[in-house]
Amino acid sequence: MQAPLPPLRHVPPYWVRTSTGGSGAFAGGTHRPEPAATPLPTPPPAEPVAESLPEPSPEQPTEAFEPLPPPPPTPEQFATLQSEDGRLVLTNDGLELNNEQFSWRELEGVDVQPVRWLLGVLLGAFTFLGFLSAYLQFWLKTVPAALGIGLGLALLAWGLRGTNRWRVHRPGRQTRYFSLSGPANGWQALAREANRRIGQRHHETATAAGYWLQQTAFIAPAAASTEGAGPDTHAPV
Numbered sequence: 001m002q003a004p005l006p007p008l009r010h011v012p013p014y015w016v017r018t019s020t021g022g023s024g025a026f027a028g029g030t031h032r033p034e035p036a037a038t039p040l041p042t043p044p045p046a047e048p049v050a051e052s053l054p055e056p057s058p059e060q061p062t063e064a065f066e067p068l069p070p071p072p073p074t075p076e077q078f079a080t081l082q083s084e085d086g087r088l089v090l091t092n093d094g095l096e097l098n099n100e101q102f103s104w105r106e107l108e109g110v111d112v113q114p115v116r117w118l119l120g121v122l123l124g125a126f127t128f129l130g131f132l133s134a135y136l137q138f139w140l141k142t143v144p145a146a147l148g149i150g151l152g153l154a155l156l157a158w159g160l161r162g163t164n165r166w167r168v169h170r171p172g173r174q175t176r177y178f179s180l181s182g183p184a185n186g187w188q189a190l191a192r193e194a195n196r197r198i199g200q201r202h203h204e205t206a207t208a209a210g211y212w213l214q215q216t217a218f219i220a221p222a223a224a225s226t227e228g229a230g231p232d233t234h235a236p237v
Helices: 118-136 142-161 184-229
Strands: 088-090 094-097 100-103 109-115 163-169 176-180
Touching: 088 184, 094 163, 109 184, 118 142, 163 184
Parallel strands: none
Antiparallel strands: 088 094, 094 100, 109 163, 163 176
């Protein structure tokens, strides 16, 4: 077995001052200078940035509220219009058709379409042509042929005149149909005016609803901030 090694000893290093004298290179060795016994003063810590910022003034409000939007305009007032026979009346509140009331806000639109009575047109045409051909073939005399031709022309004119089919559209409900006789131009003008009034009332309703929604959105944060602030303890008694 090998003999155990002797314990090691740590020798601290020494600083050696060299010179050109006759004492040699390793003469006059000196120890390493020790640190000073009195430590240097520690510099004070830097102040945080947040403390150097200016504090907000209590008189200045933290939140700036935007002004409320202007109120909606006053609803338009419509004049009263009616047809020649009085079966259709356009008032400020709604549409009255055959003594039945419809509000402007419950309507989606109206349209009118001229409709020919096909049976009257066919009967008038066949009657006119039959009596005319019989008269030309000398099967009928002048008076009966004239009466037959006149009857055929009357039936033909009645069928061509026809009627005006009104359709009243209501959202979510069944469409209503009405038949009104007379020239189609007058009914179409009334239908255009009715559609304009329907659109105007819907626009006014939507504008008023948007105004109240915006007002609620503006007032709610102000009420919440007032409740969170609590009572004023500095108020005089």
